[in-house]
Amino acid sequence: MSDDIKKYFNGLLHKVSGLYVIQITDRDGVPLLRVSHNQEKNVDFALMPSFIPTFTTACDQASKLGLGRNKTIISMYSNYQVVQMNKLPLILTFVGAEDCNTGHILALEHQVDGYLEDIKLAVTEP
């Protein structure tokens, strides 16, 4: 099952030009699945211990703005863009080039839901 999911996300990674990494973690940043281009830029910062918990905190704070539950945070940097999706208990992180198609990444949200269900089960099972 895990191989199928990895293959699926690898396919997604190749569909979006300029996308370097897709990673699925829990809300504490524990990596569950990561697919990346081997030859592409080093984007290990996405697995830094502070990276995902910072998103979780920002997401919780953004949910208090009175606009409803925060779903996605897009961060634009000079060399990268990071799209993080709140799919609790999972966090989905996309890291791409600064000129990567953000709209295409956002459109993937509903496509991956089915595959995330299987991983969610693995996280929530006692």
Next chain:
Amino acid sequence: MEEQLEKVLSEIVTQHDTVGALLANRQGLCLGAKGNINPNVSGIGMAISEQVAKLEPNNTVPATICLYSGNKRCVIQKDGEITGIIYKQTATTSTSATN
């Protein structure tokens, strides 16, 4: 701020057979949408136009893409930083039903 954009989109939607129109920026994010069109298609529309542009990299004239599906059509054109996506739907002809 986006009054001009809204005006242009409204004009497009009033055209014959047009059911929806959308404009996307260079990041594939929706700048505005009018009519029966999902704003989430902005990214995919832009991705299609970028792929098509690779077919003829030396061509300076922007390509127009037309996707046919039943009685619906999706027209995509990228011009500079802006990509336009238009959904068209032709009314089904009653002649085929009667024959």
